[in-house]
Amino acid sequence: MAESIVKGVVQAGVLPSSRIRTAHSNPKRCAAFESFGVKILPHNQAVVEDSDVVIFSVKPQVVKDVVLQLRPVLTKKKLLVSVAAGIKLKDLQEWAAHSRFIRVMPNTAASVGEAATVMSLGRAATEEDGELIAKLFGSVGKVWRADDKYFDAITGLSGSGPAYIYLAIEALADGGVAAGLPRELALGLASQTVLGAATMVTKTGKHPGQLKDDVASPGGTTIAGIYELEKAGFRGVLMNAVVAAAKRGQELSQS
Amino acid sequence: MEIIPIPTETYKLGFIGAGKMAESIVKGVVQAGVLPSSRIRTAHSNPKRCAAFESFGVKILPHNQAVVEDSDVVIFSVKPQVVKDVVLQLRPVLTKKKLLVSVAAGIKLKDLQEWAAHSRFIRVMPNTAASVGEAATVMSLGRAATEEDGELIAKLFGSVGKVWRADDKYFDAITGLSGSGPAYIYLAIEALADGGVAAGLPRELALGLASQTVLGAATMATKTGKHPGQLKDDVASPGGTTIAGVYELEKAGFRGVLMNAVVAAAKRGQELSQS
Numbered sequence: 279m280a281e282s283i284v285k286g287v288v289q290a291g292v293l294p295s296s297r298i299r300t301a302h303s304n305p306k307r308c309a310a311f312e313s314f315g316v317k318i319l320p321h322n323q324a325v326v327e328d329s330d331v332v333i334f335s336v337k338p339q340v341v342k343d344v345v346l347q348l349r350p351v352l353t354k355k356k357l358l359v360s361v362a363a364g365i366k367l368k369d370l371q372e373w374a375a376h377s378r379f380i381r382v383m384p385n386t387a388a389s390v391g392e393a394a395t396v397m398s399l400g401r402a403a404t405e406e407d408g409e410l411i412a413k414l415f416g417s418v419g420k421v422w423r424a425d426d427k428y429f430d431a432i433t434g435l436s437g438s439g440p441a442y443i444y445l446a447i448e449a450l451a452d453g454g455v456a457a458g459l460p461r462e463l464a465l466g467l468a469s470q471t472v473l474g475a476a477t478m479v480t481k482t483g484k485h486p487g488q489l490k491d492d493v494a495s496p497g498g499t500t501i502a503g504i505y506e507l508e509k510a511g512f513r514g515v516l517m518n519a520v521v522a523a524a525k526r527g528q529e530l531s532q533s
Numbered sequence: 534m535e536i537i538p539i540p541t542e543t544y545k546l547g548f549i550g551a552g553k554m555a556e557s558i559v560k561g562v563v564q565a566g567v568l569p570s571s572r573i574r575t576a577h578s579n580p581k582r583c584a585a586f587e588s589f590g591v592k593i594l595p596h597n598q599a600v601v602e603d604s605d606v607v608i609f610s611v612k613p614q615v616v617k618d619v620v621l622q623l624r625p626v627l628t629k630k631k632l633l634v635s636v637a638a639g640i641k642l643k644d645l646q647e648w649a650a651h652s653r654f655i656r657v658m659p660n661t662a663a664s665v666g667e668a669a670t671v672m673s674l675g676r677a678a679t680e681e682d683g684e685l686i687a688k689l690f691g692s693v694g695k696v697w698r699a700d701d702k703y704f705d706a707i708t709g710l711s712g713s714g715p716a717y718i719y720l721a722i723e724a725l726a727d728g729g730v731a732a733g734l735p736r737e738l739a740l741g742l743a744s745q746t747v748l749g750a751a752t753m754a755t756k757t758g759k760h761p762g763q764l765k766d767d768v769a770s771p772g773g774t775t776i777a778g779v780y781e782l783e784k785a786g787f788r789g790v791l792m793n794a795v796v797a798a799a800k801r802g803q804e805l806s807q808s
Contacts (some may be wrong), residue, residue, distance in 0.1 A: 363774075385749060386749070386750075386753065387746075387750065387752055387753055390749070390752045390753055391752075392745070392749035392752040392753075393745075393749060394741075394742050394745035394746045394749055396738075420741070422741060422742065424734075424738055427733075428733060428734055428738070431732035431733045431734045432729075432734065433774050434728070434729075434774055435725060435728065435732070435739065435743065435746065436745070436746045437775070438768075438774045438778045438779075439725060439746035439747070439750065439778075440746060441750075441764075441768050441769055441775045442721075442778060442779070442782060442787075443721075443746070443747050443750035443751065444750060444753075444761040445761070445782055445788055446718075446721060446791055447750075447751070447754050447761045448760075448788065449787070449789070449790075449791035449792055450710060450714060450717070450791055451761075452788065453793075453794065453799075454706055454707075454710040457705070457706035457709055457799035458703060458706045458799075459706045459707065460703075463697055463707075464710065465761075466669075466695070466697060467671070467707065467710050467711040468710065468711075469751055469755045470667070470669035470695045470711070471660065471662075471669045471711045471715060471718070472714070472718050472747060472750070473662075473751035473752060474660060474661070474662025474665070474668060474669055474694065474715060475661075475662065475714065475715035475716075475719060475722075475747070476718065476744055476745075476747040476751055477667040477748060478661065478662055478665055478667075478715065479719070479722055479744040479747075480744045481665045482664075482665070485723075486719040486720070486722045486726075487719070487723060489716075490716045490720060493661050493713075498713075498805070499638075499708050499712060499798040499799070499802040499805070500712070500716045502801035503713045503714075503716065503717060503794035503795065503797055503798035503801075504713075504717070504720065504794070505797070506790065506794040507717060507790060507791070507794050510786075510790040511785075512717075512720060512724070512787070512790050513721075513723065513727065515781065515785040515787050516721055516724035516725055516728060516782070516787075517724055517728035517731055518782075519778035519781040519787075520729055520731070520778065521732050522777045522778055522781045523775060523777050524728075524733075524774070525732075526773065526774045526777035526778075530773070530774070
């Protein structure tokens with residue numbers, strides 16, 4: 279995730295890599311960041327001391343220990359950010375002993391510059407702090423702001439949602455093959471079809487139901503396909519997935 | 534008889550049928566700099582449609598015959614129900630020096646070639662996302678269409694999305710997948726948003742996230758070249774939220790349902806193209 283953000287931020291010109299620093303015990307990881315021009319420091323404490331904005335991009339299981347360990351140098355002059363899934367803002371603020379914290383939930387598509395990212399602001403994070411972080415993450419996709427209480431549901435939708443779509447792309451390709459297409463063509467068309475449809479929604483701002491109406495001509499192929507989906511409760515199944523994932527997110531963030 | 538190549542730097546492009554698909558192609562082609570609008574012409578009885586094209590700098594001619602006579606490449610973008618009559622009517626001026634293209638869904642290449650009385654025809658099946666520059670387009674080449682003809686058309690349609698080449702026999706299945714597929718995804722986006730709302734999210738946030746999530750996932754598939762099953766494995770961590778969601782989909786046969794949609798739409802496409 280850190281690598282995706284660095285790549286996006288540098289390529290978009292949001293800030294030069296000379297102003298970015300990190301540390302890692304694994305020389306391979308350091309090499310990856312150095313290739314972008316990022317400064318490598320010997321340990322996390324040095325990174326914090328040399329930074330105004332600190333992004334915690336460690337795995338959720340270790341974020342508590344890492345923040346507690348760095349607490350002495352996490353002054354209120356620094357804006358703190360966490361991208362750890364399932365870690366609540368109130369806990370982050372407690373561990374850091376201050377509330378100039380912003381919680382950010384990006385998703386896997388940050389690595390291709392099309393993330394769906396949501397952020398929630400801690401009590402002491404200012405509007406300008408929020409704009410700064412929005413600009414950073416805007417370089418890898420789209421950004422929304424929401425209250426921290428929504429983050430389990432967000433995890434179930436934008437966090438886990440990409441996997442549901444990977445299943446859909448595979449199924450569309452399989453459907454194409456069942457209808458007689460060669461695999462490579464079917465898979466290429468399936469991915470591009472999904473990409474185009476999502477682009478129609480994001481760019482036209484039309485309701486998806488209206489977009490569906492626009493393309494389902496009387497007695498045509500499209501309504502025949504839709505009929506199969508509706509008969510089988512396709513939409514309800516997708517709702518189930520989001521709700522189940524959100525519920526699991528809630529269980530995990532309370533454990 | 535020798536086929537005269539279309540001059541790639543100076544050819545004139547004519548649209549028979551100035552509808553939404555033609556508009557999308559013109560917009561894409563001009564914005565991508567593939568050819569300047571001064572080399573594009575069309576005709577339409579409706580002044581509003583003419584105004585839409587004129588605003589791009591496209592030349593408006595009084596009728597279809599004038600468009601054909603003033604073009605090297607002619608795209609038939611009229612509705613499928615009328616394409617036969619239009620081609621037959623224009624047959625006298627459809628010389629073999631002109632490259633003919635049809636974007637009419639469900640109209641076979643062999644029929645197009647029969648109506649035009651020559652086979653320098655290319656059939657193209659774009660989809661609705663041409664209007665936002667992300668079409669999934671497939672083309673099949675008629676017997677007398679050359680490789681260079683194919684590349685010229687691929688470049689044109691490459692300005693509104695991605696292009697594949699395939700045999701004409703695959704086009705009913707293609708219609709069921711890339712032609713009708715966008716609608717299945719509109720349903721999916723609405724359902725993801727509804728799921729988000731069911732889980733407590735405000736509607737606007739849920740819908741925005743749903744659309745962007747689908748966009749990002751498709752971008753991962755197209756840009757990384759990884760198998761979708763591998764991409765799913767990459768993000769489904771042990772006992773996590775993602776596998777919980779995936780479990781619901783698998784339990785309900787989600788993938789089989791989508792296969793049904795593609796197969797049913799392809800079957801309907803076959804029925805329509807044989808009628």
